[in-house]
Amino acid sequence: MLLEARGIVKSFGAFRAVDGADLAVAEGDIIGLIGPNGAGKSTFFNVLAGDTAATAGTITFDGRDITRATPEEHAQLGIARSFQVPVTFEDMSVAENVLVGAFLRHPGRAAAEAATAEVLEFTGLAPLADGRARSLGTPGRKRLEIARALATEPRLLLLDEALAGLTPVEVRAAIELVRRVHARGITLVIVEHIMEVILTLAHRAVVFHQGRVIADGTPRAVVADPAVVSAYLGRSMSRRAAPR
Ligand code: ADP
Ligand code: MG
Numbered sequence: 001m002l003l004e005a006r007g008i009v010k011s012f013g014a015f016r017a018v019d020g021a022d023l024a025v026a027e028g029d030i031i032g033l034i035g036p037n038g039a040g041k042s043t044f045f046n047v048l049a050g051d052t053a054a055t056a057g058t059i060t061f062d063g064r065d066i067t068r069a070t071p072e073e074h075a076q077l078g079i080a081r082s083f084q085v086p087v088t089f090e091d092m093s094v095a096e097n098v099l100v101g102a103f104l105r106h107p108g109r110a111a112a113e114a115a116t117a118e119v120l121e122f123t124g125l126a127p128l129a130d131g132r133a134r135s136l137g138t139p140g141r142k143r144l145e146i147a148r149a150l151a152t153e154p155r156l157l158l159l160d161e162a163l164a165g166l167t168p169v170e171v172r173a174a175i176e177l178v179r180r181v182h183a184r185g186i187t188l189v190i191v192e193h194i195m196e197v198i199l200t201l202a203h204r205a206v207v208f209h210q211g212r213v214i215a216d217g218t219p220r221a222v223v224a225d226p227a228v229v230s231a232y233l234g235r236s237m238s239r240r241a242a243p244r
Contacts, residue, residue: 001060002027002187003048003079003156008057010043010211017043019211020057023189025156030178030188032202032219034195036232039208041191042084045158048189049081050074061156075104078155082145082162084191090134094125097133097144101151116151123147123177138165142174150181157181159190163197175200195223207231 003025010018018040025031033041046052048059050071059067061077069077080101089097098116106112120126123143128136136144142162149157163174171194178201182188192198198205198219205222207215209231215222222228 001025002029003059003061005044005048005059006057008044008047008059009055010040010047010052011055016055016211018047018054021208021211021213023048023206023213025187025189027155027187028185030182030190030201030203032198032205033189033191033208034193034198034205034222035208039231040211041208042160043211044208045081045160045189045191049079049158051081075152075154078153079158080149080152080154080156081158082142082149082160084160084164086141086145088133088136088141088144090132092133093130094133094136094140094144095120095129098125098147098151101148104152115153119147119151122180123150124173139170139174142166143177146177146181150186154186156187156189159188159192161191161193163192163194171197199223 001024005021005023008018008021009016021044035041047054050069050073054067058065061079066074066077095116098119099112102112102115106115120129123146125140125143125147128140133144146162163171166174175197178188178190190201202219205217205219206213207222207228214231215225215228
């Protein structure tokens with residue numbers, strides 16, 4: 001397994017936002033992580049990316065114990081993530097935001113700039129490269145989150161609602177981008193609310209509910225699972241919001 005998380009708990013006081021979650025990710029996987037709001041998905045990503053320490057549990061990456069590794073060590077090992085709420089340097093240009101990521105593998109300015117140019121081209125941000133990040137709309141921001149993460153040249157990329165807030169046309173373009181990211185050889189775990197995206201992209205779907213994994217299987221099997229339907233009761237699991 002590329003990544004193996006076992007028995008992950010993340011407590012905030014007496015509240016367990018993640019309550020004993022397991023996840024195994026094989027190299028080359030695209031895993032869709034779904035679940036109602038507040039299920040603990042983002043908190044789980046925070047733990048996997050080393051942004052916050054797990055209260056309990058163990059995580060290995062490529063056979064190495066990373067449970068207590070720093071965010072920098074995670075990045076160095078090849079784990080990158082996008083944030084649900086973009087963490088953009090608003091007054092820097094789009095290119096400079098990506099350059100920050102590129103310095104991880106390319107300490108020299110020229111090489112970092114070349115790597116940045118490639119990522120900007122790849123993500124379709126090249127025409128916006130010199131504009132301030134603050135001038136970007138939602139699709140640009142979502143792309144910049146992905147570009148910043150890609151610039152660190154990850155083996156595993158965790159995307160947290162990278163398609164949220166996009167129009168159906170923009171969602172289709174973003175799905176295409178995610179496919180091309182995967183074709184680069186990058187393993188993906190994506191948190192996504194639009195079921196059609198999960199059904200289209202994911203090899204496997206993992207369902208979170210109240211900090212635990214309540215289903216893990218093929219996307220089609222998982223959406224038909226009574227426990228999953230019940231966790232979503234009163235919420236839209238339909239394909240209404242789907243891109244067509
Ligand atoms: P999801 O991403 O699945 O919507 P989150 O991981 O963001 O869920 O949140 C899971 C639960 O943990 C929520 O009830 C949220 O309010 C709580 N939570 C998240 N971060 C914190 C924090 N820093 N302190 C206290 N509670 C938190
Ligand atoms: Mg979230």
